[in-house]
Amino acid sequence: MSSPIRLALAAFIGLLALPAFAQSPTLTIYTYDDFAAEWGPAPGLKSGFEATCGCTVNFVGVDSSIGALRRAQLEGDSTKADIILGLDTSIAEEARQTGLFADHGVDTSALNVPGDWQAADFVPFDYAYFAFVYNKETLPNPPTSFEELIAADADLKIALQDPRSSTPCLGLVLWIKAAYGDRAAEIWEGLAPHILTVAKSWSDAYALLLSGEADMALSYTTSPAYHMIAEEDDRYLAAPFSEGYYLQVEVAGILKSSENQDLARDFLAYLITPEAQGIIPTTNWVYPIADLPDGLPAAFDTLIKPEPVLLLDDKLVDEKSNEWIAEMFEAIQ
């Protein structure tokens, strides 16, 4: 390599490696893209917490919440993350097994967690029910159960996510398991011709619904509220499924490797205050976990009332989820 090239290379590398000037202290939170986005909960939570903590909050969006966990695992002790936010109760036990998480020490006993979910290492902060969302103009008669979906025309296409990266599709695997037990593989085989694609994240799959490439996308019963409130668009609805609805509780945990344990605990305590919870419904478009003084926006009253609610035991889920994911892959490939 000639020396001018080498010199230029060194200059370039120096330029790229310009360190961000560290101000003390910074709380780094790994989460999924949509949470960290400018329209997501992150900006509101950031300014709300920064007003009291004398710190900087840095939300880092990774493509999915499991992706955020994997990133922290890959980075090991050198990770900048203090908190992983956005895992759910189905993946919590697996996350626990990584040994990366510390106890949070936050009092969560007063929260309205469906199923009274409590853990020493994860703080629950919102919840929702999985559902298939569709456009009522392009799909006037949506299927109302997995079996109807299977029986539908082969050109009815659904967009899913990869259950290994995306908590909603892991939720779907559990949903089908909870509803059909030993018949799950058969249900997956029936669904296979309807699967347009297995996208890597929730937003990739939902984008396919919005662009008209897919008829239905795996999302939440609360997703239509977004379209009604933010876009004044009532075309998007969640399909009522007679099998019931699987519950997702989203959680956040503090990494043992974090040098800001106290600050991280303060943030998690803030996350479940009514003030912070008030941000959740109209940014993350799911249910808050604390009572809001002004209640939920009116559009939430028009949503499906999930009945019955399905939920499998955490321990069982952790033990079996890989086996069930393999069963899904086996059936659809």
Added chain:
Amino acid sequence: MAAHNSTSARTWPSGTIRKAAGALVAMLIVGLTLTIFWNIQHTAVTGSPSVPVDMAHLVRMTALQAGLTTILSLIVGIALAWALNRLRFPGRAFVIGLFAAAIVTPGVVVALGLLQVWGRAGWINALLVPLGFDLGSSIFGLQGILAAHVILDGTFAARILLARLDAIPKIPLKTGQSLNLSPWQRFKVLDWPIMSSALPGLSAIIFLLAFTSFPIVLLLGGGPANQTMEVAIYSAVRLNFDLNGAVQLALVQLVICAAIILPAISFAPSLTSAGNSGGHEWSSGRWMKSCQIIIIALGLFGFALPLIAVLVNGLGPGLMAAITRASFWSAALTSLIVGIASASLALGLTIVLCMARSESANRLTRTLISLPAYAYLVVPAVVMSLGFFLAIRNTGLPMHAAAPVVLIIANALLTLPFALSTLGPTLDTIQRRYRRLGRSLGLSGLARWRLVEWPLLGREIGLVFALGFCFSLGDLGVISMFGTEDFATLPWLMVRAMGAYRTNDAASIAALLLLISLIAFWALPALFGKLSNAQD
């Protein structure tokens, strides 16, 4: 006699230096490869259960996809090359140039263009649905992957094969013409023999490109049924944190790809033919002409339409919004810097390796020197970046400082196989032709480079540089491991924008990526050609 001895004594060291430098580079590459695997293996911890991989299914599906891609691409390539060789029409040079650029068109851009044209909400359906036809969502799955690959690899094959056809000497053509050969006889006697000699190398390259395909499969694959091993490796790492599984998959991929590339290295097609193509006049009959016109029109339709879709969707009103974001400019700057740096590095390594190779007459030495460079056609980009990532982590270096350096090195290594097959044959020819002259003039290594090699190689050097730059510009495999909020390249930003509903931004970035790739691929060889000639 005495004078001759003294000059050969004077030039002797430069050959040795060249050989030694090549050997050193080759050893460094081997060392790097071993480091990569060692670090993954070292970090991998057993215990964490993972989703078991059905290896047999995966290998079967990947091989099937790559095999079909290869066969279809060769058929498309042969048909296009044949038609282009025969037909003269305005804009022919442009079409040929466009096809030549297929090799550097970022896969993720093609996938996006295909979706915009062939998707359910795409252009074709927008035309057909009012007429009562509906193609549905046919672009996801195996057919989508094949379409994207054939668009890229079929046109690439066409360019390589066209160069062969254009190189058929005038005399056999004239003889054939005077014998009044039928079109089929002419193809069988004149075209096929010269094309078929390029097919083994070409097939191997296309098979490997398809076998290790990443962004196209990730976007259009439709799920686990059609994933390639490269995507499976990415999934094992990023979705399961199953490093053992990743290493296992990587080794299987390495063995399969090595078994394919090793016998084919000596046949690897040279990319030297990116320039204009001449050809000979031998008019075909009316029927044949119509045939050729249809083939070229279909080729253009298939290849250019997705690219046009990308440009139309990306260069619209949303462009300003996309390029006024600060994140766009920092990603663009990173992409340019990494692209230039990795192209320079790839060029440097290629020159050193090729020079060492052309210095040695021994077949084994030549193979030993060039073999490591081909390693990166078989080491998956995802594995390479994972290995680098863990190496940095294990040595405790700061990730944010190391990431750009890794990206530069990794992208350069991924370019090496193509760069080597571009520069190698020409340098060998120069060496054969000017070795004696150089010796008798007593040229030192540097003077030989300045007076003989640089002026003759200018265009090819530009081509290698352009390849390195474009490959790096379009890379998604390496950046997928290193990309963060603070460190993004354009393809990375584009995929993130797609996931975050900023489809306008994604479309604009795709259009700009495409434009930059095409311009670089056309302009750089010409620029270097001029620069080197100016030195005479």
